[in-house]
Amino acid sequence: MFSIHPTLESDTCEITDLPLSRVLLMKDRGFPWLILVPRRDAVREIHELTPDDRAILIEEVSLASTILTRLFSPAKINVGALGNIVPQLHIHVIARFEKDRAWPGPVWGSGPRVPYSEEELASTVSRLQDAFSRA
Amino acid sequence: MFSIHPTLESDTCEITDLPLSRVLLMKDRGFPWLILVPRRDAVREIHELTPDDRAILIEEVSLASTILTRLFSPAKINVGALGNIVPQLHIHVIARFEKDRAWPGPVWGSGPRVPYSEEELASTVSRLQDAFSRA
Numbered sequence: 001m002f003s004i005h006p007t008l009e010s011d012t013c014e015i016t017d018l019p020l021s022r023v024l025l026m027k028d029r030g031f032p033w034l035i036l037v038p039r040r041d042a043v044r045e046i047h048e049l050t051p052d053d054r055a056i057l058i059e060e061v062s063l064a065s066t067i068l069t070r071l072f073s074p075a076k077i078n079v080g081a082l083g084n085i086v087p088q089l090h091i092h093v094i095a096r097f098e099k100d101r102a103w104p105g106p107v108w109g110s111g112p113r114v115p116y117s118e119e120e121l122a123s124t125v126s127r128l129q130d131a132f133s134r135a
Numbered sequence: 136m137f138s139i140h141p142t143l144e145s146d147t148c149e150i151t152d153l154p155l156s157r158v159l160l161m162k163d164r165g166f167p168w169l170i171l172v173p174r175r176d177a178v179r180e181i182h183e184l185t186p187d188d189r190a191i192l193i194e195e196v197s198l199a200s201t202i203l204t205r206l207f208s209p210a211k212i213n214v215g216a217l218g219n220i221v222p223q224l225h226i227h228v229i230a231r232f233e234k235d236r237a238w239p240g241p242v243w244g245s246g247p248r249v250p251y252s253e254e255e256l257a258s259t260v261s262r263l264q265d266a267f268s269r270a
Contacts, residue, residue, distance in 0.1 A: 044211070045200060045212050046193070046196060046200060047198075047212070049197075051194065051197075054193045055190050058190065058192065058193040059186065059189065061181060062182040062186075063182075065180060065181060065182040075219075076179070076180075076217075076218060077180055077181075077182070078215070078217045078218075079217075080213070080214065080215040080217070080241075081213070082211075082213045082214075082241060083213075084210075084211050084213070084238060084239035085239050096219060103219060104219035106215075106217060108240065
């Protein structure tokens with residue numbers, strides 16, 4: 001039975017389910033930051049997925065990147081599968097800006113998260129859900 | 136005419152060419168660290184590749200991950216496409232260990248690189264070339 005790791009769950013809001021991955025929004029207003037979690041049990045590494053799942057995953061990463069680019073016009077998309085702390089495969093897809101708090105370094109370890117206001121979070125979730133539903 | 140960005144070129148050694156990507160070894164003995172550069176001009180983002188190229192890329196990332204796992208038995212593989220500094224699409228595939236200098240944080244920005252000795256570098260390049268040639 002698939003479930004999101006509790007650490008990921010508490011740090012994020014659910015956006016939608018794509019064919020393979022659950023799409024989450026990181027609760028950090030410093031970056032438009034999605035996390036894709038393939039709904040497969042006990043997988044920590046990309047090379048542990050089947051080739052068919054990998055082919056779907058890279059298209060879902062590409063879709064998430066395209067949506068972030070369209071909605072937020074970032075300078076760069078950052079994609080990362082680290083998982084040194086959370087033992088469940090998850091792929092970060094993050095819109096980066098030359099004025100964000102970590103630029104040009106990585107976002108991971110760049111300091112404490114900045115919470116969204118309730119309104120901002122609801123509106124960001126809704127814009128993203130709308131974009132994924134039209135994709 | 137495809138060429139590796141000068142910053143990437145000066146930081147790495149060439150290992151091999153896969154069907155899509157050139158495989159480079161980062162000259163940092165702190166981590167077994169490969170970089171895959173798709174041989175496509177003027178591409179900065181995964182979502183700018185064609186779907187066919189993306190399908191090949193994820194298999195090449197998976198192959199690089201499998202080879203690092205087999206040769207070095209890491210605790211975790213980290214995969215990342217950042218490119219905030221170097222404007223050429225390149226994907227890091229890095230073997231991570233609980234005792235490496237950045238664990239459990241990201242390797243990027245984790246401090247100055249530690250040079251290989253000439254012998255270590257030659258032997259690491261040769262082990263990697265051998266593993267890719269058998270794959």
